[in-house]
Amino acid sequence: MRSAHEGPDWEPALDGLAARVIGARAADVTFEWLDGPGRRFSYSATQGQLTVRATGPGSAAVGLHDYLRRHCGTAVSWDDPRPPGPRWLPDAPPTERSAHVTETYYLNFCTFSYTSAWWDWEQWEREIDWMALHGITTPLMMVGHEAVIERVLLDEGLEPAAVSGFLSGPAYLPFLAMGNLDGFAGPLPDGWIPARRKLAGQILQRQRDLGMRPVLPAFTGHVPAELAAGRGSSREWQGHRTQVIGPEDPLFRRLAASTVHVQQELWGTDHRYASDPFIEMVPVEDDPDYPGRVAEALLAGLTDADRQAVWFLQCWPFAYQSDFWTEERVRAFLEAIPDERLVLLDLWAEEAPQWRRFDGFAGRGWMWCALLNFGGRNDPLADLPGLDQELDRALGSENPPVGIGLSMEATGTAPAYFERLLDLTWRDAPPLGDWLREWAAQRYRLPAGPVLEDATAAWHGLASTVLASGDLRIFPEDFTGLITQRPELDLFSSPNRLRHEVSELLWYKPTTLADAWRSLVAVGEAAPERAAGALGHDLAEVASAVLPRYAELCFLAAFDPASDRQDDDGARFFAVLEDLERLLGTRAELRYDTWERAAARWATSPEDERALADNARRLVTVWGDVGDGRLDDYSARLWAGLISYYRDRWRLWADAHRHTSDDGTGKHLEAALRRREHAFLRDGPAPLPAGGDVVAESRRLVDRYADAFCDEVQRFRANLPAGRAGTHPKMGTDR
Template identity: 30%
Template sequence: QYRILERMRSLGMTTVLPAFAGHVPQGILRVFPRVNATRLGGWSHFDCTYSCIYLLDPEDPMFQVIGTLFLKELIKEFGTDHIYSADTFNEMTPLSSDPAYLSRVSNAVFRSMTGADPEALWLMQGWLFQHQPDFWHPAQVRALLHGVPLGKMIVLDLFAESKPVYQWTESFYGQPFIWCMLHNFGGNHGLFGTVEAINHGPFMARRFPNSTMVGTGLVPEGIEQNDMVYELMNELGWRQEPLDLPSWVSRYAERRYGALNAAAAGAWRLLLRSVYNCTGGPLVRRPSLHMDTELWYNASDVYEAWRLLLSASAELGSSPLFRYDLVDVTRQAAQQLVSNYSLDIRSAFQRHALPELLTAGGVLVYDLLPELDSLLSSHSLFLLGRWLEGARAMATSDREAEQYELNARNQVTLWGPSGNILDYANKQLGGLVLDYYGVRWSLFVSVLVESLNSGRPFHQDEFNQAVFQVERGFVYNKKRYPAVPAGDTLEISRKLFLKYYP
């Protein structure tokens, strides 16, 4: 923490420290039995074993005591740039929708900040307003925001490229806000991005009546993916008007690869007009007969971009960034092929066409997924072993290393003891595709084949119970995965292209 803050300040960055949001552990009732604290509900699909934290009443004297003392100690330890973050109700339903109560809560949080630093400025995520729109009506939003003096709070309009909150809150009712691009959930792999909304959104927000926008921001849940989207968003902070995206992305390809190549530029223009929107694919979702496999773009554009990149490989193949992009585009094309085979599997099963089911399932499980796994394993940034070794490297003992690896496996699969947020942080990594997604799909095809052979109907609930054992087994598996790449990316991509190009 010391090193991070020192480096940020040396670069002229303004640091943000956490403040007290009102949450306390259950143990406070033992130490201070008269304190007024109420237990909140569960978070997401987790029960109270892992959530249901306590919230101090804003008028309880301990709120100010704890909040101010905490921040004073933090400032004493790390210094301050006078901006503090606190999110009392992020994805948590408040105890009351009474505007007076909500105003008291935000006022209590802010007073605990100014008790330690009279120059305090509160930085708050605006995610809660679009996440629970049934609760956060205009009166409730206004009350929470106006519990703090105008100008003493900055709101992050967290998902502004898709669900901007400023538009229906009159620019957060006078509080300054930052137009943010969220873009990525869970660190998922996949070519996507709402580039048209990103290109125009910040300028629309600045022109909005009585706009209180003060900047732009990046708030992804995961990085190391879709570099183009982030370069675009960062550049917009220096622009006075939207960019000509086709021209911009052609220049982006030249900058990225260090050479002007017509095929590479053409590939990026195709990706720009097609895949850069936002959704997911069936490869990384638990198999089902009712999966939504509809794409939001013309799949042929991605296949053509794949062809163009391969045609540019003779000139650009030595570029590390080109090789990364070739893996990523090939991976996206393979993901589309998985969608196609999943549809073939569903159609064959519904028509009781066992030979066709065996053919489609066999190609998917025994050809495409292993070959995709080999492709991913050829690049260091697409390795499960690298992900797991990174987790183990944080440990200070062998026992910690085992726990951290288990957590890393759980995060990209079940996310919780019983699949509470199943596949939320899915990744397409060498090792994971073969030993997790591949095994799931293999079981799915086997169960469907058995259903046709026996005449017994397929039941999704029964399959979910069976496949959970596969998923849980992967989390607790001790298999070691390589943290260094193997194979030639260009050769593997070319072989996949020759075999599968439509």
């Protein structure tokens, strides 16, 4: 029942959130103000009535979720966004928590391509609820930005056909917004722009109702060729030529202001704007002062339209192109922006922390962000222990961050890593070992007992193997696995290279990982009703940690000239791929056809459907044009429907490998690969069978492969070249 006092103005929004998350029991929850500064919440429950007090709606949502996790044993996750609500609200003693930082940032421009390109309102509504319950205050929001670009360019007098030719295909719109390309994989489907404009309004309204202040895209200097004629400069990114206008050109400032004006007209503003004029593209002028002049012109345009404008700048270029972005250039760039107008996003702080390089950014406001996931690759790799250490170091520094962020290029992979980061945002988070037990109990809704012990053992095993990657750099430009890479005929031309790369991904004790897999399968068999949610996802994910590594070892045994076992023509390798695909097919989120069907929902004609299918297929395979050799498999996924695509390419390689003495074999292989890639873009994958039972498939595979994996690792390590066996700094010493 409601208390008699008048509640906070955000109470209705929290009531709605509670109703979506816990159903009928939402009537037993009261939200009240909590006086004081910062992000804080408190709650208590007695006789089935829960009272949550908070300094704002975002903190209230975290308080509600904290209660559900700690006292109802259930958590809202990416993999289980609507778990069953509690039948009764159990008593809870007074509990109060506060945040380390004032802001929690979320998303990356690329996420709107690699994850949410095809989301509708139902998916966004669940995602926004997830954001609120996890304390997100500052989400990047670029849905519908193509409507802004269209309006701005039409107002500049461009013909509709020129504007349409500038806009990219739907899956590539984030890269258009960042200025990396224009026109690629377009045009947009009929009706796309008005539909997405409406969806953007729904998203922004809900985010604001729940206390978030979204960040909207801003101008970068990137313009159509028609506007750049005689006044712009050309630049290149991954083979795409684009045009930018100089900061001294009045058009630069005018377009920067116009972009904000149109956003205000369509959706209002929270005075926060994201622009990265040099994202993976060095400035078109070598003058060290040039970046600063760009900053001044951009900020002038922003403030012409919004006197309260604050610029959110990703520090990715400083890490990715560190040779160019010297201390002198970075200082000249940042000093052109008043401190109160700038928030820096240290985008890859878990791997390449720029705050340490630039001494906490000299006291400017900055956020410590974890990237981890590139392109939507879903190999379960992370460094949970290192996360605690890196974040503690930042929070304890002389110039600590004002915020903590999740800046992954795609969501859904390694959820424990990001959930741990979100919990560390709040004070009094338990130590990692205790947290893993709580995580397992809440994620699978398990009471104390043998099943929870199995789940806890599984997560401790994962956290000491694949989720303890230490100094291994998780980055697509490094070796991240054999299955998804485009085959090269000369794979063994450099002696021991592939063996070295495979060994780098086997830093842990394989028996520990195999035991974790067995424990999780035991949980699935004891609690099969949980397999439809997060447990089923985790069963598929732990298998995705084991089977690709085993497949690589089988590949080496069959094809490496140094192997003494070349006797099966890769039969074991191909069998593992088929088994992995069968398991992945049991999970809708790990099936390629789920992705393409979501894209097709936005079609209003057969022509649109073909264009959307092309975008969906292209992004996760060749990325650009077939054979361009640039971003092939950057967004590679271990998905049912894609595994068979990778398998077909490796069969072509195996056939060519058997005939390497023939002249022109390399050209024949390249031609065959291109034919296969064109066929996938044209036809998509072969139809997949119905889902199946993830628990039964997991049992079949763990029995078939767990011991074989350990044995193969032992054999592999015993035959590493002299000086390699057992010398990897993280390599386990048992089998």
